[in-house]
Amino acid sequence: MTDGKAYRRDVLKAGGAAAALGVGGGGFLQTLVESEEDQPSTSGIESFVGQNDVIQTVCSPNCRGKCPIDVHVRDGQVKKIEPHPPEDEQYKRACVLGLSHTQRVYDPTRLKYPMKRADWSPDEPNPQGRGPDAEFERVSWDEALDLVADKMQSLKADHGAESVLFHEGSGNYGQTGKSFKRLASLFGATQSAWGIDTNVGRGFNRVTGVGAFLPPTNEAEDWENANTIIVWGSDIFSSQFQMDASKILDAIENGAKLVVVDPVYTTTASKADLWLPVEPGKDVHLALAMMHTVFEDETYDEDFLRKRTTAPALIRKDTGELLEASDIFEDAGENQVVAVERGSGSPVALEPETGGAYALFGEFTVDGVACETALTRLRDHVADYAPEDVAETTGVDAENIRTAIRWLATRGPGGIAPSYALGRYKHGHIFGQAYAMLMGMTGDYGRHGNIHAHHSGGATLAAGDWASPSDADPGPSLTFPEYPDAMIDGDPHKIRAVYSIESNMMGNQFPDRQRFREAIRSLEMYVVADMHHTDTVQHADIILPVPHWFEQEDISSGWGSHPHLGYRHKVQEPMWEAKDDYYAIRGLAERFGYGDRFPETKRDMLRKLAGRDDDIDFDTLFEQGTQKKESVPIVKYTDEFPTETGRIEMYDDEAPSEEGVTFDVPRPLEDRTADDYEKADEYPLMFMQKHSRFRIHSQYEMLNWVREINPEPQLDIHPKDAKARGIDDGEYVRVYNDRGEMVVKAKYNDAFQPGLVNTDQGWWSRDFVEGHLQDLTHNEVSEVGQTMAFYDVRVAVESAPDDVDTDKYGSDNPRGSGAKATPTGGD
């Protein structure tokens, strides 16, 4: 044993260092261990346990986690992060990234001062000066905001307020965006409308009346009641849901069957009872084969179909339209559809949430009109999709398709948990329609153990019309995919200036990077607020430095996967001259003459917003750090569906069409995954950009601890595909198509389906030897989905040229460019 010469240092009394940290004496401040008198350590290791001030706050990226965390501070420095169990302790959570803010908060990529591109002025914007070689000079906050306000005002006077675009990303889940939109609404600026990951929800919404990005699903605490979980196109244990991994693991431990549908043998697939290695783009075929099996086995939930869906509704055989009750009954309500009662054979108008002895199948003549039921139509539609019929197309063994859906249909409540990945194929909304109907057949809505998406929605602060006050005259909105045409060609209207917050749009988030760069180069002013010197910041004219989350208080809400709101207490004051986005927003509002519409301090604003939500008490939330929103339902879909009929719609007689295909029932339609795609031979490999556990979008790219594990972008490629091209494992390769190229290191990976390659997303330009993965992606979207199709991309791969410079990953720089500071300028 040791000689006991090491002594623990004095333990700070509770609250002792609070004033120095500027956090006051709230209930969130605590020390970990009560003081004891100095005692010799028995460990021989000098320990600081008990000496930290512990401040409860919230991690805030767009990962759904909204993890309440404890930040340990000692000697004025953040020393470590731990998860903080909220009131409902089963939602204790945090991941490798949230636990590593200790490095992020001090990273040299952090922006320090407001800056202006050296060769930019309001009258001579010199747009060609934007980009990797741009240089910046430090300006004061007042100068920066004056420049921005003056330019916006002059554009408004000359070209109308809609020539200014307020672009908001997903990089900071607090209340800032609501004030940003409030300013945009009052100014009349064009506002951004989401065009990423909206596909699957749109399709699901057509059937159920709900769903935007992904549909609502039972809260995570209910997942262990599932008897079958079909995870579809999601590496749920690596991204999005890993902070809730314990919930799925508990379900498995409870006896649930886990099925994974994925072209990749992922971590999640490695935990599955059954893995279906589907080929990219064939998910709708697979879903239709599952429907076929349910019909074949007659395992559909008859009571559910009669009570909560339009399965028994009659379709006119002459027009293909649903028979309307108002055509038959004088007192029928609008939008009511008609079923036939078994036995009597008489027609009856369908009420929402009302069961009856309705015929699910059959052909009937009503008032002289020949009809068949919607379920009959669906059964006939999927008759061509027997598992054997689709086995070759989908690449999945027929009997395994049957087994998967039989588990869901016969083992009690369960669900399908798709990710956004399915919507990253151009026509991905069709899958949303398909699985919404499939789960209608199995009756998996409104029960404990039902699952409809790979993360739940959690709690959101209901802030009413703060973002769009009733007296404002908001400008138009523009979806992300529409940006380039608007900026370059003025279609649908010319965008001349952009104010961007919480977004690395020019780095990781937008496809077809060269086209978007061209678009940005057509602007007169590009204002970017960020925490770090990202690729997007490098393209800016005016840079507004935003503090780390630990330096800005906020209320964490929205799109979180647990039913609490969190109060993001400041851990420390902003470093350098970084200032909260709210400071800039209010500063601009003052210059525009709406200063009085924005409370003076951020806390006043937060108090005001919290006051609009009856389920939340600001003081309680502030003191506790989290407040559970009891009004969040654990089980979803228990009420009438918000569709025209109040039911799940198993047939759509007003269905949209794309490329000659009508989606009255789910019909497969593919873009670049189609076997006959014209450039399939030229670019033979499908290219996806998986979310990994090592970054959230492009956030955390700079974490040196993580980069020791995952140092650089790689191309996952099946050894067979690599060897056919003479590519060795670990060799640098050029990945290219008709839009651009990138050079990354090849990684032989048997988990990947031959014909499919992948580079995990989230890397910055500086991390690539050449190019960027978004140089390969395109900006073509489908009419219904209006969603960027990042995975619907083809590439070719070859060995990189011999003269390519890979020094950035040399032995003296093992973590790549992440080990080096990006020049931030101004200091």
Added chain:
Amino acid sequence: MTKHGLVIDQERCIGCQACAVSCKQENNVPMGQFWNRVLTEGGEKMDTPSGGYPEDGGSGSLDMQYQPTACQHCENAPCVKVCPVNATYTRDDGIVEIDYDKCIGCRYCMAACPYNARVFNWDEPEHMPEEGTGDVEARPQGVVEKCTFCSHRVDEGLDPACVVNCPADARIFGDLDDESSTVSKYIDKYETDQLLEDRGTDPNTYYISGEMSPGRPQTSDKMESELDDVSPWSDGDDDVPSKEADSAGGESSGSSHSVEGGEIPYATPAKSGGDD
């Protein structure tokens, strides 16, 4: 007596690296060094499987599992035996620890350790941020260092950092000498292995594979022995979820916990949150 041990449920482990990184953070481990590594059992590289991609649409032969690996805190530790200056020693509670003041950097222990659990500070240790992280003092250049089971936390009644920070509840720490502890219960109930059992090192780290356990039973950062309430699984087999649930096959009409829509929800086993 107390004998601290760690049970790692490989069925629960999702390879997320939270344990590896939070270990570095808590213990101020220098850049370039790991006390705790999440190894992939499968292909040659991290996150790759063994076997071949299915060619017939079936499930194929791909296989992958994660094996978090740190000092195994061996009962019969070879590193302790070879240390010429007694810098490495076994505490009364079973933790194998290094007195860094005594270590002369000869690295015999590194050669003796079959688990590659020890690292040597060849250079002046680099920390990011420079001032260091976590709750222990940095070690100097020229010494060997390794996992301590977070003895500085254990001495204060706290579980090791890797255990508290695991989002999959896959790591369970406790007293192997106490039959009622969760670690003892799990070792008794589940199929567990010690790494390289044939070496006779008798590690105090056990790995569950095969059937998944319910994982770490508390959300508190405190050790189980510090909690007022005993763990939900410590008072008899009734509370251990039954093995029967696992036997419900595809043709079965439901498993043991199915719930109908209108019924009271299945009650989540209350996870003990500690004594405060």
